Amino acid sequence: MTSDIITKQELSAYANLLRKSQSVCILTHMSPDGDAMGSALAMWHYLQTIGIPTVAVCVPNEFPSFLKWMPAASQVLIYDDKAEECQTIIQNADLLLCLDFNDLKRIGKMGEIAAQSKAKKMIIDHHLFPADFADVTISYPQSPSTCELVFRLICRLGDFQNITQPIAECIYTGMMTDTGNFSFNSNYVDTYQIIAELVKLGVDKDAIYNKVFNTYSADRMRLMGYCLYKKMKIYPEQHTALIALTRKELYMFNFQSGDAEGLVNLPLQIHDVYYSVFMRADKDKIKISFRSQGDRPVNEFASEFFNGGGHKNAAGGESYDSVANTVKKFEDHFKDYFNK
Ligand code: 5GP
Numbered sequence: 001m002t003s004d005i006i007t008k009q010e011l012s013a014y015a016n017l018l019r020k021s022q023s024v025c026i027l028t029h030m031s032p033d034g035d036a037m038g039s040a041l042a043m044w045h046y047l048q049t050i051g052i053p054t055v056a057v058c059v060p061n062e063f064p065s066f067l068k069w070m071p072a073a074s075q076v077l078i079y080d081d082k083a084e085e086c087q088t089i090i091q092n093a094d095l096l097l098c099l100d101f102n103d104l105k106r107i108g109k110m111g112e113i114a115a116q117s118k119a120k121k122m123i124i125d126h127h128l129f130p131a132d133f134a135d136v137t138i139s140y141p142q143s144p145s146t147c148e149l150v151f152r153l154i155c156r157l158g159d160f161q162n163i164t165q166p167i168a169e170c171i172y173t174g175m176m177t178d179t180g181n182f183s184f185n186s187n188y189v190d191t192y193q194i195i196a197e198l199v200k201l202g203v204d205k206d207a208i209y210n211k212v213f214n215t216y217s218a219d220r221m222r223l224m225g226y227c228l229y230k231k232m233k234i235y236p237e238q239h240t241a242l243i244a245l246t247r248k249e250l251y252m253f254n255f256q257s258g259d260a261e262g263l264v265n266l267p268l269q270i271h272d273v274y275y276s277v278f279m280r281a282d283k284d285k286i287k288i289s290f291r292s293q294g295d296r297p298v299n300e301f302a303s304e305f306f307n308g309g310g311h312k313n314a315a316g317g318e319s320y321d322s323v324a325n326t327v328k329k330f331e332d333h334f335k336d337y338f339n340k
């Protein structure tokens with residue numbers, strides 16, 4: 001079966017913390033994606049199954065509507081809507097399970113509350129360079145998704161029989177979304193062995209694909225067309241594409257949370273574009289996504305110029321300037337980095 005990447009020490013540290021916990025709060029990152037929601041909800045189901053009395057999932061802000069079908073998604077508490085309730089839960093928890101993020105900065109205002117909470121903290125994650133805030137850190141950047149780590153963890157604890165169909169569906173969702181439906185970061189035999197187990201447990205992978213990827217609104221499709229036809233700027237020498245959307249443009253397409261999902265990946269379908277950057281106005285900032293192919297890191301650039309970070313081929317950042325100035329800042333610096 002799958003190889004043992006999680007160490008025995010990590011396993012027993014995890015089991016020890018769980019044994020002492022009556023109340024577990026699962027936290028995941030800002031703008032939760034399929035892997036964040038999948039790992040959090042899989043854990044939520046699992047911890048209930050093994051008899052932890054109180055389990056909650058708190059996320060910083062709204063998650064995309066194409067993930068609302070996920071089993072128990074309606075149980076998730078959104079800090080933006082229920083700040084006080086989240087605060088009380090985080091303060092009173094025995095254990096904070098930090099899934100799919102590596103730094104308390106990634107969970108917005110909940111980060112300060114978590115830092116001050118007396119709860120033990122544990123990271124289960126696959127982002128590079130975990131910050132030093134947790135009592136136990138299970139960090140494997142070579143894992144394509146946090147969901148895969150959750151599956152491994154449950155199995156290594158001898159609890160495979162406790163993986164119910166809802167848990168399997170949550171795990172599959174994160175594995176699928178964090179690899180772009182197994183189109184990048186997906187050359188690992190273990191991944192497919194895990195999928196085989198999940199399908200045996202009743203996962204209908206075709207149905208999940210449909211629920212996650214074939215759910216666009218007409219407005220979203222038109223926004224995509226607008227991005228490609230009117231907004232995509234190509235820098236041929238740097239093999240780079242940029243799309244930047246202002247608030248007004250988002251408004252033109254009745255922009256809803258999640259509508260920008262995946263737009264950054266589109267220019268990579270052009271045969272000689274290796275880097276893609278997508279910027280859009282958000283509530284109080286510009287949100288920036290970076291993608292690249294192969295051995296061309298974008299996380300360092302995101303961190304140096306846009307207060308962000310992430311993985312080698314998928315990173316993000318932010319800017320508190322106008323869209324025009326953010327584009328200018330990007331253009332002033334990217335040529336030294338995006339040059340292969
Ligand atoms: P996305 O472009 O999908 O929002 O983010 C891609 C990846 O970049 C995420 O999985 C996350 O690892 C990372 N990321 C996105 N935004 C930020 C940010 O503001 N700071 C850091 N450190 N990483 C980010």
Ligand code: MN
Nearest residue numbers: 035100146178
């Ligand atoms: Mn992830």
